[in-house]
Amino acid sequence: MEGQLSSLVITKEDIETIDELFSQYLVDSQAKDIILLNKSGELLAKSGMVTRDSAIAVSALAAGVFSATNELAKLLGEREFTLTFHQGKETNIHISLVDPLILLAVIFDNKAPIGAIRFWAKKISGSIKPVLEKMASGPRQEPSQDLRKGLQDEIDNLF
Amino acid sequence: MSLIDFSKSEITFKVVYYGPAMSGKTTNLSWIFRTIPEKVKGQFTSIATETERTLFFDFLPVELGTVKGFKIRLSLYTVPGQELYKLTRKSVLKSVDGIVFVADSNRDRREDNVKNLEDMFKNLADYELPDIPIIYQLNKRDTPAIMPVGELIDDLQLKGKHVYLGIASSGVSVMECLKGITREVVSKI
Numbered sequence: 001m002e003g004q005l006s007s008l009v010i011t012k013e014d015i016e017t018i019d020e021l022f023s024q025y026l027v028d029s030q031a032k033d034i035i036l037l038n039k040s041g042e043l044l045a046k047s048g049m050v051t052r053d054s055a056i057a058v059s060a061l062a063a064g065v066f067s068a069t070n071e072l073a074k075l076l077g078e079r080e081f082t083l084t085f086h087q088g089k090e091t092n093i094h095i096s097l098v099d100p101l102i103l104l105a106v107i108f109d110n111k112a113p114i115g116a117i118r119f120w121a122k123k124i125s126g127s128i129k130p131v132l133e134k135m136a137s138g139p140r141q142e143p144s145q146d147l148r149k150g151l152q153d154e155i156d157n158l159f
Numbered sequence: 160m161s162l163i164d165f166s167k168s169e170i171t172f173k174v175v176y177y178g179p180a181m182s183g184k185t186t187n188l189s190w191i192f193r194t195i196p197e198k199v200k201g202q203f204t205s206i207a208t209e210t211e212r213t214l215f216f217d218f219l220p221v222e223l224g225t226v227k228g229f230k231i232r233l234s235l236y237t238v239p240g241q242e243l244y245k246l247t248r249k250s251v252l253k254s255v256d257g258i259v260f261v262a263d264s265n266r267d268r269r270e271d272n273v274k275n276l277e278d279m280f281k282n283l284a285d286y287e288l289p290d291i292p293i294i295y296q297l298n299k300r301d302t303p304a305i306m307p308v309g310e311l312i313d314d315l316q317l318k319g320k321h322v323y324l325g326i327a328s329s330g331v332s333v334m335e336c337l338k339g340i341t342r343e344v345v346s347k348i
Binding site: 008054056061068071101147148157 | 160161163166173202216229231246247334337345
């Protein structure tokens with residue numbers, strides 16, 4: 001059995017903290033983009049020049065790559081691979097597991113040496129972890145009854 | 160796993176189109192992509208082989224509209240139907256909120272439908288997702304050697320389930336299925 005994932009709830013304060021951290025790391029690490037996503041491929045936060053539309057597609061693909069890599073890990077007798085790295089002519093992407101549900105994708109240009117990429121990915125991951133732990137353990141903001149009812153009543157009007 | 164983002168007032172659901180090879184999963188997504196207005200759809204990403212068979216998945220993000228101040232978004236995925244890609248299929252199913260099972264109505268695909276449905280339930284059990292909403296589209300109703308609906312329902316044990324008769328290539332029941340599964344996933348929130 002591989003564990004059911006319930007709804008993931010993000011508050012305004014969570015995002016503000018993450019945005020602040022990412023903005024700082026974007027300057028310090030000279031990464032092009034930093035993207036936080038969950039294992040089902042949803043974009044949680046992004047920083048850098050990447051557009052929201054592109055970040056949404058990157059998230060779906062990065063989670064897919066990560067998930068497929070982990071099926072490969074299992075075939076090789078490994079429980080899980082915790083990172084995957086792709087190197088191109090102009091751009092590199094480093095995808096790593098931050099917590100059991102969340103992935104971090106950091107995109108660099110080709111000027112960054114692999115060692116620096118790994119260093120910064122690990123550092124950003126370490127900084128973001130307490131925020132995610134707080135998110136998981138803090139009081140859970142739930143959708144209101146009004147919203148639940150609205151969804152039931154109005155969903156047909158959206159089509 | 161639905162994602163509720165209070166900072167952007169958004170709720171996102173993951174819906175996967177599952178089914179045997181060539182049953183019309185990508186055709187469903189392509190129809191949706193062609194039909195819905197430009198401003199509500201994101202990039203259509205498809206990872207296909209050179210012969211345009213799905214290798215990994217297709218992905219289409221859609222923004223349905225706003226309910227009580229919350230934007231409702233769907234992330235639509237397909238899986239590769241071929242037996243060869245069993246593990247890829249499983250990986251796409253991770254954290255899914257709802258499934259549209261696209262069955263091929265042709266009699267010679269009978270066994271593939273059953274095998275693929277069993278494979279889906281096994282994967283859902285592995286992920287501990289036994290109560291995920293599923294709707295069924297019996298597709299390709301316009302082809303010559305199709306099974307009668309009743310027989311197909313018996314075969315796949317779909318009595319009492321949400322079943323739609325589809326011709327995805329011309330859009331028949333495509334949007335109805337999307338609406339049906341959306342209604343089901345939002346009821347689970």
